[in-house]
Amino acid sequence: MEFRKGKQFSISLLQNMNVVIAGSGNVANVLGRKILTGGDNIIQVAGRNKEVTEELANILNAEPITDFARISEKADLYIITVTDTAINEIATQLHFENAVIVHTAAAVSKVVLKNSSFNYGVLYPLQSLRKELTTIPPIPIYIDGNNNYTLEFLHEFAKKWAISVAVANDEKRLQLHLAAVLAGNFTNHLLAITEKFCKEKELEFKLLYPLIEETIRRVENNSPAAVQTGPAIRNNWETMQKHEEILYTNKSLKDLYTFLSKSIIEFYKLK
C-alpha cells in the first residue's frame, strides 16, 4: 500500500492550492485546520446549517456557503466531508472537468463521485476526529483515485500535513475502518463504561490513568497478545465470579464483563 512514485507536478499547481470543503462537522473542522498547516487555502466551506458553516468558515479563513449552487468552480480540490448517506446527493450537484473531487468516508466507494469530475477519489483519515479538541492529532491518510493523476495529486496534497500517506482501495479502506472501530471506538467505549462504573462506586476514574497509559504505551514495542494480564488469561474464575457479583444490579455491564472474559479465554484457547 506504499505510494508508488510517479511523475512530479509543476510547482505552480502544488503550491497554494485552492480547496473547497463541503460539510461543517468533525471531519471538515479538523481536516480543514490540518490542511491550513500545510500552506494551502480553503476558499469556501459549504454547509446546510448557516451558523455552524459560518463559524467553521471563520476558523478556516474561508467564505461560508449554504447554497451549494454557489460553490466556486475555480478550486483545485473539492473535499466532501458530509455523512455517508448524504455524499451521493451532494455529488450529483457538483460537476467539474479536471478539478479533483474526493470524499472522506471509509465505507463509501469512490465510484459515487464518477459523474462529478474526470478525476475523483477518496481522502480517508485513519484517525478519530472531534472538533472540540484544540490539539489536532497526527493523521495517517489513505488515498484512492480513479487514475494515476488523481492518486499523485492527492499524495502531493496530503503529504504536506499528514503523518503518512498510503493508497487503499475501497476494500482495504473498509478493513482499515473496521480495525479503527475495534482499536479506537470500542476502546473509548470501554473507558466510557469504566468512567460510569467509577462514578457509581465513588472511585476517581483518573486514578486509572497510569494503568490505561501503560496498556497503550507497551503495545508500541510489544504484541498486545504477548502482554495480556488479568483474571481471564490467568483462568482465575474465583475473581471473575466476584467481579460479576459486584455487577449483579447492572445487567448490561455484567453481560459485557462475561462476554469479554470469555472472549479472552477463547482467544488464548484456555479450557
Added chain:
Amino acid sequence: MEFRKGKQFSISLLQNMNVVIAGSGNVANVLGRKILTGGDNIIQVAGRNKEVTEELANILNAEPITDFARISEKADLYIITVTDTAINEIATQLHFENAVIVHTAAAVSKVVLKNSSFNYGVLYPLQSLRKELTTIPPIPIYIDGNNNYTLEFLHEFAKKWAISVAVANDEKRLQLHLAAVLAGNFTNHLLAITEKFCKEKELEFKLLYPLIEETIRRVENNSPAAVQTGPAIRNNWETMQKHEEILYTNKSLKDLYTFLSKSIIEFYKLK
C-alpha cells in the same frame, strides 16, 4: 480514601527497611524492582521454582529461598505476591509478632493473614505488571491494614516509590480491580484482536498507533463518553452491516463487533 495523617515513625525504622518477597512472578519482579528505587532492601526472595527464584533474587540483590521454612524472621515487611489461591497456604507457614505482613491481591481479603502477625494488610498495585518489560510504569498503590500502625507503616513504605498511596478496604479494592479489568485488560484484549485481524488482512497494526494514542490522550482532559466516535454512536447501520459482512468467516470477532456496537447504542440510548 486519602490517607489520614497520624503519628510519625522513628527515622530508624523507616530508612533501609528489610523486606522479604514471597513469590517470583510478575508482581514480585516489578514491585521488587520498584521497591529498590525507594532505597529499601529486599533481603530474600522465596519461591517454589529454584531457577526463577534465583534469577529474580539476583536482580533484586537478595537471597533466594525455595524452602519457606528458611524465611528470615528479621525482616520489617513480608510481601506475599503469589497467585490468589496460594496465599492462604503460605500464610499458614508464616508467624511473626510485629513485622507487617501483606499480600498484593485485589480479590483476596486481608483477613487471610490474621494469624500470621499482629500487623497485617494489603499492598495492592493498580497497574498491569509484566516482568519482561524493562520500563517500570508509575504504580498507584492501595493499602489496607488491620490497625492504624499497619496503615501508617505501609503508607510510609510505599510513598517512597509509588505515584500515589491511598487506603482501600477489601470492597473498594475489588471495585478498583474490576475497573482496571475493564479499562486495562479488556482494552489490551481489543488491541490483541485488532492485531490479529490486521495480520489476516495484511494491514500493518502499527498504522493504527496514532489513533490508539489519540483515543487515550484525550481522555486525560475529556470524559470518554463526550468524545465517542464511530458508526455505532452515529447510528450508521449501513457501515456496521458492511463491517459485519467483512467478518462473515470469523464468527467470534463478528459477535464481538455486534455486541460492542449494541453496547454503544444502548449506552447513549439511541433507538
